[in-house]
Amino acid sequence: MRRNNAARRTILLAAALALAAAGCSSSSSSSSSGATGSTPAAGSSSSAGAATVDTSSCGSKPGVKATGTPIPLGAIATNQPGTSFTDIPNMAKAYFDCVNANGGVNGHPIKLYIATEQTNPAQIAADAKQLVQTDKVVGIVGNTSIIECSINSSYWQKLGFYVIDSGIAPECYSTPNSAAVNMGPRYSSDGAVQYALAQHVSKVVFDQANVPGTGYIAAGPNALAKAANVPIVDLTENVPITDANSVAIKEVNDAGPNGAVILNFTPPQALVILQAAQKLGLEDRVKLWGCSTPCNTDFLAQSLGPKWNGKLFVNAELAPPDDTNTTSMNLYKAILKQYGSSVQGGIGSFSQMGFTEAEIAVHALQSITGPYTVQSVNAAFKAVKDFDTGQLCQLWTYGDYPLHIPNNSDWTVTPKDGKMTTAQGCTLISKVDPQIAQYRNAAGTAANAPTGS
Amino acid sequence: MRATLERASPARIARRPTRPQLIKGGVTAVLLLFAFFALPELLSLYYVDTMTQVAVYSIVTLALGLLVGRVGLYSLGQAAVLAIGAWAAARLLFATTQPYPLVLLEAGLITMLAGLLIGLPALRLRGLYLALITLMLAGSITVVLATVNFPNGGHGFLGYNGGLLHIPPIRRPSIAASDPAYFRYSMVVAVLMFALVLAHIKTRPGRAWAAIRQSEPAALAAGINIWFYKLWAFALASFITGVAGGVLAGAIHYLYSINFPTQDSITLLAVTLMGGVFSLWGAVVAALLYQFLPALLNNWGVSADWLIILFGVGVLQVLTTAPAGLADQVPRDLARLGRFLGRRLRRRPGGDAE
């Protein structure tokens, strides 16, 4: 009896392992084919361009491998079923790999320690301590987590770390020790609502996922709508959504025929709502649909289909990859292709954020003359001023301010035949949002005029 | 007549500890002292934080093991009970300046009340129905929590302010502000909860529970008030889980409703079964599986999915072959291995076989 059960167990385990082994190889190959396959038109033109771009321009000494003592940096990213932000630090690592193969930072390679978490506060706090005490990192670059900024901001402040991250939680934008390359859910939703208000809608329905921070996020759109004298309805949905039909009907009913429905969800949840609206035949029952930055992926554009062309307006925190043909964008695509095998989402805002954060970090590190310590590295991060990342509307500044919202101007894109195309160029987020006003006062508005197109 | 019965009662007879029991007690004491004094010094802060979580969840798995193993009540809602305890503790910690032990006690009592309210009507159900209704109740509490949220320093009964730019952390006791100190604090609380449960098991409630688990009709015939003792088990399990919630609130400083999904209750049952529901050490093993193993794998860069698969395999294994779980199986397997090796070593010096 016991032998039979042991055999049973072994069979089970072996089956699971075999499935996993088969799946691992197939899923990685399928996702990479998906990455290039998902942007067919853009892929053929810009990847052809990327193929001729020499990635060695990422470093200072092309072709020379860096062999000095490594500079340890750290990143914490959420990775759980349904939400994975690992693409961002993975792309930063790809950039660092390129730099390391082309001279490093004054001959020193950069080593990025990536800690993943499952939105567990104990684990997130423990990850930070692991990075600092065990891995002995001297800087934090690439943090992307639903709640990390809230959990660790006092820890980073105590140790003097000035974090470069892709923010989500309020503390990523409201504390002195965090500066993000993206706009985060609140200011990105501001951008989407702002675009809708500019189209003269008579009512706004703002619907978001019920994850931490909904009140903080909704405060921005509410301020904008109030200033424009447009009524706004705030809704939240528990995720994952099991009944998208009722959500879509409710949103459309509340918005009315001259209203706008603005969503703030992760791509899979936004897709489920929009597809339900389409199946119910509701997509034309409001004036326009809007979405914060997470919707800005070609995956979504493809899955939605042509009925949404020019009907959905997505706030884009970073330059649209398919519409931008600059050196920086081509370098990004080339590094992604050559070094970014662990980046599963391919071309899109997640890998763009990773690229931008790594860019800024390397630029700062290259200015350091002495040893690379916590003090010197974080002083260099803080000193970054008016840096042209090539991925944002504005020049990027860290600075010594009580809060940081360095990316506060955005594009608006709309799906068109399976790709996201630009609908509106760089537009500043309105200072009607009190946080934006506070930041611009602290940082001086002259530095924030958009330079992108 | 009565005096004779009392003299012959099992309680009197079992009071003299036997040699294996003394050894076991000694080993336990040594391990506890080692964990208390040496562990925080030896481990990095990452693992000290992890061990604090192990201490917290060992109380939760203890409660679940009590219900499942001692009384035969399968609860699929333990994560929701923990959430209630954490909620109560967080509200009190933000709203009052009461000392920490008092807050823990109050959180435990509030959770116990909630447990009794649920247990009272639910005890008319048995077996699968009881398990499923606990799952339904856990689902309800999860949805309520998603809307009501955990207190974060705001005002009103719910104490939640959704628009905060800086969320204040939940405070810790002044003697245990640092992570190593808080680990020791949580260990002390855990040991106290284990002692409380042990005291129950060794005295009348424990015997009543054992009788009920063996056969309810027989227990009824023996004059045991089944309802009362089942309710007592519910109350005790809810109380200690509530206290664990209070310790959790101080440990992680920030509570979010997304950290208590319904699935967690299912995983908790899985690890409790794997650890072993018939021994107190099983609860510790279950907590190690639930918190230490993920932290280890996270550190090594292995996906947490492998653990979920392991737990699934573990549940099947426990239910089909090893009902007493790892806490029972591993020592027996080790003993068997030891005997096997002993026999092998004794054969070798002889050269030829026996």
Next chain:
Amino acid sequence: MPPWVDFEPFIVSGLALGGVYALSGVGLVVLYRATGVLYLAFGAVGALGALIAWSLITRAGAPGWAGWLACVAVAGAVTLAYGLLFGPALARRDPLIKAVATIGLTLILYGVMDLLWTTSGGQARSLTLPTDNGGFTVAQIQVTWTQVIALAAGVVLTVGTGAFLRLTKLGTAMRAMANDRDITATLGVPVRKVEAAAWLGCGILGGIAGLLLADLVALDATTLTFLVISSLAAVLIARLRSITVTFVAAIVIGLLHDLLTPIASLTSYRDMTPFVIAAIGLLVLSRHQVMTQSREEA
């Protein structure tokens, strides 16, 4: 309280949601009647099939029908394997233990699915069936043929399997086995074959339900695996016995859930509907007697 006309579209969507719950719920009760096991892995097995179908259709370019066939086949195979491996070992145990064992299978499948089909940022999978493209309009909203099929499948399952279990020889054999395996074996029923047929049928049902649910709800491992928890509400109200009561209860739960949507004070709590109804229903049903799931009930 919003005006009546606001509720009308929610009646339609509520019926659709009820159809979703009914599909899972009726499936669970049918399986319980046929095998004696509350197959909590029903959702997970359907999700696995749906994800495999998606991979075949979108990644390997296979035609739609091949993907769906693969989905049903995989779901059937996994369930059959589980039934043959663990059915006999647990046959004499309490229904509670058998249900908890299926939790083990659920966890294994869930872990495997998340490993193989990772959710990396930006990736959103969806499965569409050709019946999505047609439909008719009721109360100003469109109803797709897929939703009609789901509801119809629930009805067919209810009527068909009820009759099958009661009237056919194989069905009676399945019910007998679910009741007491040993006695059935002594009566000369080929238990292994009947058992295999029951489990295979279960798995195929799970695969079909998985396809429909992946289209109607979402193609997401977490959502589909744990959707079964909400469907349990209808199953519980029927006390795991009556397939018809399960179906009706599921429709009522779906209707109530969606009808709460326009009511502002209750809308954020509407996801509680299945749980609250189940809890109230069970407590009401048990007020005069102790409810126990003994082996004599089938």
